[in-house]
Amino acid sequence: SVGKEELESIKKVFESNWIGRGPKTEEFEHLFSNKINVDRDNVCTTGGCTQGINTILEFLDLNKDDEIIIPSLSFIGIANSVVSVGGKLVFCDVDERTLNTNLNYISDVVTDKTKVVILIHYAGTPCEDIDEIARFCKDKNIILIEDNACSPFSKHKGKNTGTIGDFGIWSFDAMKVMTTGDGGMVYCKDKRTMSKLREYLYFGLITKSGLSNKVDDRWWEFDISLPGRKSVVNDIISAIGIEQLNKVDKFIERRKSIHDFYSDSLKNLDWLRVPLDISKHIKSSYYMYWIQLEDIEDRDKLAKFLRNNDIYTTFRYYPLHWVDFYKKLLSNKNLQNTESAALRTLCIPLHPSLTDDEVLFITDKIKEYR
Numbered sequence: 001s002v003g004k005e006e007l008e009s010i011k012k013v014f015e016s017n018w019i020g021r022g023p024k025t026e027e028f029e030h031l032f033s034n035k036i037n038v039d040r041d042n043v044c045t046t047g048g049c050t051q052g053i054n055t056i057l058e059f060l061d062l063n064k065d066d067e068i069i070i071p072s073l074s075f076i077g078i079a080n081s082v083v084s085v086g087g088k089l090v091f092c093d094v095d096e097r098t099l100n101t102n103l104n105y106i107s108d109v110v111t112d113k114t115k116v117v118i119l120i121h122y123a124g125t126p127c128e129d130i131d132e133i134a135r136f137c138k139d140k141n142i143i144l145i146e147d148n149a150c151s152p153f154s155k156h157k158g159k160n161t162g163t164i165g166d167f168g169i170w171s172f173d174a175m176k177v178m179t180t181g182d183g184g185m186v187y188c189k190d191k192r193t194m195s196k197l198r199e200y201l202y203f204g205l206i207t208k209s210g211l212s213n214k215v216d217d218r219w220w221e222f223d224i225s226l227p228g229r230k231s232v233v234n235d236i237i238s239a240i241g242i243e244q245l246n247k248v249d250k251f252i253e254r255r256k257s258i259h260d261f262y263s264d265s266l267k268n269l270d271w272l273r274v275p276l277d278i279s280k281h282i283k284s285s286y287y288m289y290w291i292q293l294e295d296i297e298d299r300d301k302l303a304k305f306l307r308n309n310d311i312y313t314t315f316r317y318y319p320l321h322w323v324d325f326y327k328k329l330l331s332n333k334n335l336q337n338t339e340s341a342a343l344r345t346l347c348i349p350l351h352p353s354l355t356d357d358e359v360l361f362i363t364d365k366i367k368e369y370r
Protein backbone atom coordinates (compact mmCIF):
# COMPACT_ATOMS: atom_id res chain seq x y z
CA SER A 1 0.00 0.00 0.00
CA VAL A 2 2.63 2.48 -1.05
CA GLY A 3 2.14 4.54 -4.19
CA LYS A 4 2.71 7.68 -6.11
CA GLU A 5 2.43 10.04 -3.16
CA GLU A 6 5.34 8.29 -1.46
CA LEU A 7 7.35 8.31 -4.73
CA GLU A 8 6.69 12.01 -5.20
CA SER A 9 7.87 12.82 -1.69
CA ILE A 10 11.01 10.69 -2.06
CA LYS A 11 11.74 12.65 -5.25
CA LYS A 12 11.56 15.88 -3.29
CA VAL A 13 14.00 14.52 -0.72
CA PHE A 14 16.43 13.63 -3.51
CA GLU A 15 16.08 17.12 -4.98
CA SER A 16 16.68 18.71 -1.60
CA ASN A 17 20.15 17.10 -1.63
CA TRP A 18 19.68 15.95 1.97
CA ILE A 19 18.86 12.27 2.28
CA GLY A 20 20.24 11.66 5.78
CA ARG A 21 18.43 12.32 9.04
CA GLY A 22 17.28 15.92 8.84
CA PRO A 23 14.24 18.17 8.43
CA LYS A 24 11.90 15.46 7.06
CA THR A 25 12.61 13.26 10.06
CA GLU A 26 11.88 16.15 12.41
CA GLU A 27 8.62 16.80 10.60
CA PHE A 28 7.71 13.11 10.75
CA GLU A 29 8.31 12.96 14.51
CA HIS A 30 6.26 16.09 14.95
CA LEU A 31 3.30 14.83 12.89
CA PHE A 32 3.45 11.40 14.49
CA SER A 33 3.39 12.80 18.02
CA ASN A 34 0.32 14.86 17.05
CA LYS A 35 -1.37 11.79 15.70
CA ILE A 36 -0.95 9.83 18.93
CA ASN A 37 -1.69 12.87 21.08
CA VAL A 38 1.60 13.30 22.88
CA ASP A 39 4.25 15.98 22.99
CA ARG A 40 6.94 15.98 20.34
CA ASP A 41 9.58 15.57 23.07
CA ASN A 42 8.09 12.20 24.07
CA VAL A 43 8.92 10.47 20.78
CA CYS A 44 11.93 9.63 18.64
CA THR A 45 12.31 7.72 15.39
CA THR A 46 14.36 4.54 15.41
CA GLY A 47 15.36 1.82 12.97
CA GLY A 48 12.51 -0.55 13.87
CA CYS A 49 10.54 -2.03 16.73
CA THR A 50 13.12 -4.71 17.54
CA GLN A 51 15.94 -2.16 17.44
CA GLY A 52 13.89 0.14 19.66
CA ILE A 53 13.24 -2.53 22.29
CA ASN A 54 16.82 -3.71 22.12
CA THR A 55 18.05 -0.17 22.65
CA ILE A 56 15.67 0.54 25.53
CA LEU A 57 16.73 -2.66 27.32
CA GLU A 58 20.41 -1.79 26.88
CA PHE A 59 19.73 1.70 28.09
CA LEU A 60 17.99 0.39 31.23
CA ASP A 61 21.26 -1.27 32.24
CA LEU A 62 19.78 -4.44 33.73
CA ASN A 63 21.54 -6.91 36.01
CA LYS A 64 21.96 -10.60 35.31
CA ASP A 65 19.30 -11.66 37.80
CA ASP A 66 16.71 -9.17 36.58
CA GLU A 67 13.62 -10.85 35.21
CA ILE A 68 11.74 -9.65 32.17
CA ILE A 69 8.22 -10.92 31.56
CA ILE A 70 6.85 -11.33 28.05
CA PRO A 71 3.94 -13.41 26.77
CA SER A 72 5.22 -16.58 25.12
CA LEU A 73 2.85 -15.63 22.32
CA SER A 74 5.06 -12.78 21.22
CA PHE A 75 7.53 -11.78 18.54
CA ILE A 76 10.90 -13.55 18.40
CA GLY A 77 12.88 -10.29 18.20
CA ILE A 78 11.66 -9.31 21.65
CA ALA A 79 12.89 -12.52 23.30
CA ASN A 80 16.19 -12.14 21.44
CA SER A 81 16.56 -8.58 22.74
CA VAL A 82 15.97 -9.70 26.32
CA VAL A 83 18.50 -12.48 26.11
CA SER A 84 21.08 -10.38 24.28
CA VAL A 85 21.18 -7.79 27.08
CA GLY A 86 21.63 -10.60 29.61
CA GLY A 87 18.14 -10.37 31.11
CA LYS A 88 16.30 -13.42 32.40
CA LEU A 89 13.35 -14.29 30.19
CA VAL A 90 10.08 -15.23 31.92
CA PHE A 91 7.03 -16.20 29.85
CA CYS A 92 3.45 -15.45 30.84
CA ASP A 93 0.21 -16.89 29.50
CA VAL A 94 -2.53 -15.19 27.46
CA ASP A 95 -6.30 -15.27 27.31
CA GLU A 96 -7.27 -17.95 24.83
CA ARG A 97 -9.98 -15.88 23.13
CA THR A 98 -8.19 -12.53 22.80
CA LEU A 99 -4.60 -13.82 22.74
CA ASN A 100 -3.74 -10.85 24.95
CA THR A 101 -2.14 -11.23 28.33
CA ASN A 102 -3.73 -9.73 31.45
CA LEU A 103 -2.93 -8.81 35.03
CA ASN A 104 -3.67 -12.32 36.32
CA TYR A 105 -1.19 -14.00 34.03
CA ILE A 106 1.42 -11.33 34.67
CA SER A 107 1.08 -11.48 38.46
CA ASP A 108 1.30 -15.29 38.28
CA VAL A 109 4.95 -14.97 37.25
CA VAL A 110 6.01 -11.72 38.97
CA THR A 111 8.76 -12.11 41.58
CA ASP A 112 10.79 -9.56 43.52
CA LYS A 113 13.34 -9.78 40.69
CA THR A 114 10.89 -8.67 38.00
CA LYS A 115 12.18 -5.44 36.45
CA VAL A 116 10.35 -5.17 33.13
CA VAL A 117 7.13 -6.33 31.50
CA ILE A 118 6.92 -6.19 27.70
CA LEU A 119 3.42 -6.84 26.36
CA ILE A 120 1.75 -6.69 22.97
CA HIS A 121 -1.78 -5.73 22.01
CA TYR A 122 -2.52 -8.79 19.93
CA ALA A 123 -3.75 -8.21 16.37
CA GLY A 124 -4.35 -4.55 17.23
CA THR A 125 -6.88 -5.04 20.01
CA PRO A 126 -5.69 -3.35 23.22
CA CYS A 127 -5.26 -5.47 26.36
CA GLU A 128 -8.57 -5.04 28.17
CA ASP A 129 -7.01 -4.26 31.56
CA ILE A 130 -3.99 -2.26 30.38
CA ASP A 131 -4.74 0.50 32.93
CA GLU A 132 -4.69 -2.03 35.79
CA ILE A 133 -1.49 -3.57 34.45
CA ALA A 134 0.12 -0.11 34.27
CA ARG A 135 -0.93 0.70 37.84
CA PHE A 136 0.30 -2.66 39.12
CA CYS A 137 3.70 -2.18 37.45
CA LYS A 138 4.01 1.35 38.80
CA ASP A 139 3.28 0.20 42.36
CA LYS A 140 5.89 -2.52 42.08
CA ASN A 141 8.52 -0.36 40.37
CA ILE A 142 8.35 -2.51 37.26
CA ILE A 143 8.95 -0.82 33.92
CA LEU A 144 6.10 -1.42 31.47
CA ILE A 145 7.00 -1.52 27.78
CA GLU A 146 4.25 -1.74 25.18
CA ASP A 147 5.34 -3.45 21.97
CA ASN A 148 2.94 -1.45 19.85
CA ALA A 149 3.84 -3.03 16.50
CA CYS A 150 0.36 -4.55 16.03
CA SER A 151 -1.59 -1.63 17.41
CA PRO A 152 -0.11 1.62 16.03
CA PHE A 153 -3.27 3.69 16.32
CA SER A 154 -5.35 1.59 18.68
CA LYS A 155 -7.03 3.31 21.57
CA HIS A 156 -8.07 2.26 25.03
CA LYS A 157 -10.48 4.62 26.79
CA GLY A 158 -9.42 7.38 24.42
CA LYS A 159 -5.71 6.91 24.96
CA ASN A 160 -3.40 5.67 22.19
CA THR A 161 -1.80 2.33 23.03
CA GLY A 162 1.96 2.64 23.27
CA THR A 163 1.54 5.74 25.44
CA ILE A 164 0.01 4.00 28.47
CA GLY A 165 3.13 2.30 29.86
CA ASP A 166 6.59 3.80 30.43
CA PHE A 167 7.76 3.06 26.89
CA GLY A 168 6.01 2.21 23.62
CA ILE A 169 7.56 1.10 20.36
CA TRP A 170 6.04 1.22 16.87
CA SER A 171 7.12 -0.72 13.80
CA PHE A 172 6.87 0.50 10.22
CA ASP A 173 8.13 -2.78 8.80
CA ALA A 174 6.83 -3.78 5.37
CA MET A 175 3.98 -5.90 6.79
CA LYS A 176 2.62 -3.40 9.27
CA VAL A 177 -0.53 -1.24 9.24
CA MET A 178 1.61 1.71 8.24
CA THR A 179 4.97 1.14 6.57
CA THR A 180 8.19 2.87 5.60
CA GLY A 181 9.82 -0.37 4.42
CA ASP A 182 11.65 -0.51 7.73
CA GLY A 183 11.55 1.94 10.59
CA GLY A 184 10.06 2.57 13.98
CA MET A 185 9.16 5.05 16.69
CA VAL A 186 9.86 5.09 20.40
CA TYR A 187 7.67 6.78 22.98
CA CYS A 188 8.87 7.47 26.50
CA LYS A 189 6.61 8.89 29.17
CA ASP A 190 9.41 10.74 30.96
CA LYS A 191 10.82 13.55 28.80
CA ARG A 192 14.21 13.63 30.50
CA THR A 193 14.66 9.93 29.93
CA MET A 194 13.50 10.41 26.34
CA SER A 195 16.10 13.08 25.77
CA LYS A 196 18.85 10.74 27.03
CA LEU A 197 17.44 7.89 24.99
CA ARG A 198 17.46 10.12 21.92
CA GLU A 199 21.18 10.67 22.47
CA TYR A 200 21.66 6.96 23.06
CA LEU A 201 19.97 6.15 19.73
CA TYR A 202 22.64 8.29 18.02
CA PHE A 203 26.01 7.24 19.49
CA GLY A 204 25.28 9.01 22.81
CA LEU A 205 26.40 12.27 21.16
CA ILE A 206 25.67 15.35 23.25
CA THR A 207 27.07 17.78 20.69
CA LYS A 208 25.52 18.61 17.35
CA SER A 209 27.24 17.49 14.20
CA GLY A 210 27.73 19.11 10.81
CA LEU A 211 26.48 22.62 10.14
CA SER A 212 24.04 22.37 13.07
CA ASN A 213 27.06 22.73 15.34
CA LYS A 214 27.35 26.49 15.79
CA VAL A 215 30.53 26.68 17.90
CA ASP A 216 33.14 29.05 16.48
CA ASP A 217 36.12 26.79 16.28
CA ARG A 218 37.09 23.15 16.39
CA TRP A 219 33.53 22.17 15.61
CA TRP A 220 34.80 18.62 15.03
CA GLU A 221 35.34 18.02 18.73
CA PHE A 222 32.58 16.14 20.48
CA ASP A 223 31.54 14.30 23.60
CA ILE A 224 29.13 11.53 24.49
CA SER A 225 26.92 10.93 27.52
CA LEU A 226 26.75 7.16 27.07
CA PRO A 227 28.30 4.60 24.71
CA GLY A 228 25.20 4.63 22.51
CA ARG A 229 24.41 2.88 19.27
CA LYS A 230 23.14 4.19 15.97
CA SER A 231 19.52 3.29 15.41
CA VAL A 232 17.86 6.03 13.40
CA VAL A 233 15.91 6.60 10.21
CA ASN A 234 16.83 8.94 7.36
CA ASP A 235 14.81 11.54 5.47
CA ILE A 236 13.91 9.11 2.68
CA ILE A 237 12.20 6.85 5.19
CA SER A 238 10.60 9.77 7.01
CA ALA A 239 9.21 11.19 3.76
CA ILE A 240 7.45 7.85 3.17
CA GLY A 241 6.25 7.90 6.77
CA ILE A 242 4.66 11.33 6.38
CA GLU A 243 2.66 10.16 3.35
CA GLN A 244 1.62 6.96 5.11
CA LEU A 245 0.40 8.99 8.09
CA ASN A 246 -1.95 10.81 5.72
CA LYS A 247 -3.32 7.51 4.45
CA VAL A 248 -3.38 5.35 7.52
CA ASP A 249 -6.90 6.19 8.72
CA LYS A 250 -8.20 5.04 5.35
CA PHE A 251 -6.14 1.85 5.61
CA ILE A 252 -7.59 1.10 9.03
CA GLU A 253 -11.14 1.83 7.83
CA ARG A 254 -10.69 -0.66 5.00
CA ARG A 255 -9.17 -3.21 7.38
CA LYS A 256 -12.14 -2.75 9.71
CA SER A 257 -14.67 -3.34 6.95
CA ILE A 258 -12.91 -6.55 5.87
CA HIS A 259 -12.70 -7.62 9.54
CA ASP A 260 -16.42 -7.00 10.03
CA PHE A 261 -17.29 -8.80 6.81
CA TYR A 262 -15.30 -11.86 7.92
CA SER A 263 -17.02 -11.91 11.31
CA ASP A 264 -20.49 -11.52 9.80
CA SER A 265 -19.89 -14.24 7.23
CA LEU A 266 -18.27 -16.75 9.55
CA LYS A 267 -19.92 -16.22 12.94
CA ASN A 268 -22.69 -18.74 12.31
CA LEU A 269 -20.40 -21.63 11.46
CA ASP A 270 -20.52 -23.88 14.50
CA TRP A 271 -17.10 -25.44 13.86
CA LEU A 272 -15.14 -22.24 14.30
CA ARG A 273 -15.00 -19.13 16.48
CA VAL A 274 -14.55 -15.59 15.28
CA PRO A 275 -12.87 -12.93 17.47
CA LEU A 276 -14.99 -11.49 20.28
CA ASP A 277 -16.74 -8.21 19.58
CA ILE A 278 -14.54 -5.24 20.34
CA SER A 279 -15.75 -3.29 23.40
CA LYS A 280 -17.05 0.23 23.01
CA HIS A 281 -14.18 1.91 24.84
CA ILE A 282 -11.65 0.28 22.54
CA LYS A 283 -10.46 1.13 19.04
CA SER A 284 -8.44 -1.46 17.12
CA SER A 285 -5.89 -1.01 14.33
CA TYR A 286 -7.19 -4.28 12.78
CA TYR A 287 -3.70 -5.61 12.12
CA MET A 288 -4.75 -9.27 11.95
CA TYR A 289 -7.93 -11.29 11.63
CA TRP A 290 -8.03 -14.77 13.07
CA ILE A 291 -10.38 -17.67 13.49
CA GLN A 292 -10.21 -20.48 16.04
CA LEU A 293 -11.22 -24.02 15.17
CA GLU A 294 -13.38 -25.90 17.66
CA ASP A 295 -11.65 -29.14 16.65
CA ILE A 296 -7.86 -28.82 16.82
CA GLU A 297 -7.59 -31.36 13.97
CA ASP A 298 -9.20 -28.84 11.62
CA ARG A 299 -6.61 -26.11 11.92
CA ASP A 300 -3.77 -27.56 9.86
CA LYS A 301 -6.17 -29.19 7.40
CA LEU A 302 -8.00 -25.93 6.78
CA ALA A 303 -4.68 -24.10 6.38
CA LYS A 304 -3.60 -26.60 3.71
CA PHE A 305 -6.99 -26.53 1.99
CA LEU A 306 -6.81 -22.74 1.76
CA ARG A 307 -3.23 -22.75 0.54
CA ASN A 308 -4.21 -25.20 -2.20
CA ASN A 309 -6.73 -22.56 -3.21
CA ASP A 310 -4.05 -19.83 -3.29
CA ILE A 311 -5.08 -18.34 0.05
CA TYR A 312 -2.16 -17.76 2.38
CA THR A 313 -2.83 -18.18 6.07
CA THR A 314 -0.50 -18.29 9.05
CA PHE A 315 -0.37 -18.29 12.80
CA ARG A 316 1.09 -15.43 14.79
CA TYR A 317 2.95 -15.72 17.07
CA TYR A 318 4.38 -19.22 17.28
CA PRO A 319 4.89 -19.66 21.05
CA LEU A 320 8.45 -18.80 22.02
CA HIS A 321 8.59 -21.58 24.60
CA TRP A 322 8.18 -24.03 21.71
CA VAL A 323 11.17 -22.59 19.85
CA ASP A 324 13.98 -25.10 20.47
CA PHE A 325 16.49 -22.41 21.31
CA TYR A 326 14.33 -21.01 24.11
CA LYS A 327 13.04 -24.39 25.26
CA LYS A 328 16.54 -25.13 26.51
CA LEU A 329 16.76 -21.90 28.49
CA LEU A 330 13.73 -22.35 30.71
CA SER A 331 11.33 -24.75 32.24
CA ASN A 332 7.83 -23.46 31.80
CA LYS A 333 4.83 -24.70 33.59
CA ASN A 334 1.55 -23.11 33.00
CA LEU A 335 1.06 -21.79 29.50
CA GLN A 336 -1.97 -23.87 28.66
CA ASN A 337 -4.03 -21.14 27.01
CA THR A 338 -1.07 -20.17 24.84
CA GLU A 339 -0.67 -23.80 23.79
CA SER A 340 -4.33 -24.32 23.11
CA ALA A 341 -4.58 -21.07 21.12
CA ALA A 342 -1.47 -22.00 19.15
CA LEU A 343 -3.15 -25.21 18.01
CA ARG A 344 -6.54 -23.79 17.03
CA THR A 345 -5.86 -20.30 15.75
CA LEU A 346 -5.40 -19.37 12.10
CA CYS A 347 -4.77 -15.84 10.80
CA ILE A 348 -6.47 -15.23 7.47
CA PRO A 349 -5.55 -12.43 5.01
CA LEU A 350 -6.20 -8.89 6.18
CA HIS A 351 -4.76 -5.89 4.38
CA PRO A 352 -6.22 -2.82 2.67
CA SER A 353 -5.37 -3.95 -0.87
CA LEU A 354 -7.71 -6.96 -0.72
CA THR A 355 -10.61 -6.52 -3.12
CA ASP A 356 -14.21 -7.30 -2.18
CA ASP A 357 -14.10 -10.25 -4.59
CA GLU A 358 -11.03 -11.66 -2.88
CA VAL A 359 -12.59 -11.30 0.56
CA LEU A 360 -15.71 -13.08 -0.65
CA PHE A 361 -13.60 -15.80 -2.26
CA ILE A 362 -11.82 -16.37 1.07
CA THR A 363 -15.04 -16.70 3.08
CA ASP A 364 -16.58 -18.96 0.39
CA LYS A 365 -13.57 -21.25 0.50
CA ILE A 366 -13.66 -21.42 4.31
CA LYS A 367 -17.35 -22.40 4.14
CA GLU A 368 -16.57 -24.92 1.43
CA TYR A 369 -13.99 -26.65 3.68
CA ARG A 370 -16.79 -28.31 5.63
Ligand SMILES: *Cc1c(COP(=O)(O)O)cnc(C)c1O
Binds near residue numbers: 049147171183
Ligand atom coordinates in the same frame (compact mmCIF):
# COMPACT_ATOMS: atom_id res chain seq x y z
C1 LIG B 1 6.55 -6.89 13.39
C2 LIG B 1 6.65 -6.97 14.85
C3 LIG B 1 7.82 -6.58 15.52
C4 LIG B 1 9.10 -6.25 14.80
O1 LIG B 1 9.14 -5.03 14.22
P1 LIG B 1 10.44 -4.60 13.39
O2 LIG B 1 10.20 -3.16 13.11
O3 LIG B 1 10.46 -5.44 12.16
O4 LIG B 1 11.63 -4.82 14.25
C5 LIG B 1 7.81 -6.60 16.89
N1 LIG B 1 6.74 -6.98 17.59
C6 LIG B 1 5.61 -7.36 17.00
C7 LIG B 1 4.43 -7.76 17.83
C8 LIG B 1 5.52 -7.38 15.60
O5 LIG B 1 4.38 -7.79 15.02
